[in-house]
Amino acid sequence: MSILKNNKYKNIIRKQMLWLAIMLGLIIGRILSPYFFAGNNITVILYTCAIYGMLAIAESLVLLVAEIDLTIGISAVVSPALAIYLTNAIYKVSNNGEVVRGGYVTAPWWVIVAFTLLIATLIGLVNAILVVKCRVPAFVATIGVQYAVTGIGYIVTKGTPLFMTKVQGVAFIGGAKLAGVIPVCFILFLLVAIMFIYLCSSTKFGMRVYSTGGNTKSASLCGINTGKWKMFMFIISGLLAGITGVVFTSKLQSIDVTQTTGYEMTALAIAIVGGIELNGGVGNLKNTVKASMFMAILSNVLSMLGFLSYHQTFVTGLFIVLFAIIHKKSDSKRLKELNIVEV
Amino acid sequence: MDKKVKSIRGFMQEVSEKTHGLFISFLILAVLLIISAIFIPKVFQLKNLENLLRTYAPGGIVAVGLSLVILTGEIDVSVGAIMTLAMAVAAKIYDFSEPAAIAAICATGIGTGFLNGLLITKTKVPSLMLTIGTTSVFNGLAAILVKAQKKYITDIYEITLSVAKGSILGIPIPLLVCLVLAILFQFILRKTSFGKHIYYTGTNKRAAWMSGVNIDRVKIICFMASGLLAAVAALLLSGQLGSSTVQLGTGYDVTAISIAVLGGISLKGGKGTVIGTLLGFITMSLMQNMLAIAQFGTYVSTTLKGVMIVLVVYLYGLTAKRKE
16 A cells, blocks of 8 residues: 555556556456467457557547537448449449349459548548538537438448459458457557557647647637638548548448448547547647557457456446546546646 | 628527527428428328327437536436336346336336436536446446346236327327426426526526535436436337337437437537427427438438438527627
8 A cells, every 4th residue: 555655656656547448358358268368369459459440540530629529420431332332333334243242242452442542531531621611519520420320321222232252352351360360450459549649649730630629719719720620630531530440341241331330429439538538629649549559458358357247348338437426536636636626 | 782681691690589599490490390291191190190290209209308418508418328227127127116216217217317426516517428428338237137138018007008008189198298298397487586596607607606506416316307208218118119229328318419419509508498309309200200201221210310410400509699
């Protein structure tokens, strides 16, 4: 107990809380099962981390400018589906036959990827225009777009799944592994994460984003085009959702509109655990990456413990509440030092 | 031309200010009614109206409760999970005694609402954050309680069925519950000091706190009311469906928020009326019913629902006077 009372150690523990949680998870996992550090299991953890982490980074970027994006989950699955049908239509028009036959897709992968990213970015753009230009509150606007996109996805696919097994090279981005352990998509996730961490911490980009989120009014008085930066973040989050969609489709080699239901909430939960604030301007993307790692390990350890999926829901919920409260505590402390009374 | 547009907007702003935003809700409802009268007159058959309002009433009840929370400037996305949890708790008790089970449903609703409210006011965590966490907790707890099994509400449970499927004077009881609650809340909001406190808290909580309003108590009571109404809605819904599963409340949170928004309640708090929510509920159910009768199917209906929500909120934004 004497260690805990020491302020220096307390600070270290508070700052490195997520690392400690990850370490604890790894140790518990090792104790519970000899197979925890087996190659396959590591791959599974890293894969989960990559998928959710990418969406969490997208969500965090939007949260940093004090907005929210609830479309990323559905965008990750509808945009590849739309891309495939768009390709099909183009092939039909140019008399090259059909590329979707009986649910099986035969289009070349690069066309699908290009169109997926394009459509996902467009969804982000629609969000951006609605929120910034039309001044619809982000929460409602993105719920509306979420409904609309889901509906369009159903209309286009007629509710039937698409199979990608006949597409050449489909398994690369989601299935290939480096050294037999590390999935390629995890490397991609790390690259994206490092890029945005660098942009946010060491360039003008980060300065603009944080000041837009921290206090929009004073930022715009300082000459920052806050509307532009908000739009930019929505577009980036759309693009990242598209990349996630490509990875996810490549991993599962099939598309069904219901398969990413609720992913935006998981992404939001990871951002919360990572200490990004919903009011904008506070938080660090590094912690989002750590948090997505932690959540991946948590779900893996819980499965190892033999927890059923609904037990896992319960425990995950507890962790979200716990971390939200801990992060808020340190924020309250900061406000107290500034003599601001919280209401 | 530009001047004309401006004057129309000014007129709209004035009218909507005077009617507390109800004008827009009425306008949208009127447009829908006219469209359906011209193209789909089948909607107005009495049996259809009765059925549609009965089926969608649980969503309306949840929205009425949620309106109070949104008016205080908070949000509760765990109402769906509260519905599931309330029925899960009741499923354990139904076999012993039905009245006890119904009491347990109400108690669960109030208890979970109290928990949400307490955590939010004591820790000052933003309510969206916290209720995302508690959504997971409640959903998980519900599934653990009933081991993810289905509970059938069979003919033995007379009270539940008679409440969910019965009618008084030809009006379905779920709709009646929704109407009565909405009018009651509207009365509380307009005529009592507590109602004023809710609006003060939502408009400017710091000013409210400084003038001596116990904003923590206001928020906790609103969360409890929202939880209770969600639980009541769960009872009516599962009575109609004849069973309760662990998926019971899934999606009702977003539906309720959409209804409240359609009714002109501002997510920033302090603006809107419960009567507006009631109109939003009628609009939403009418629209879904129209699309169903016109045989558009759920896919198109989902899309149009989304477009509609965005459009309506955009309209509200246009008519609200900007204070910049």
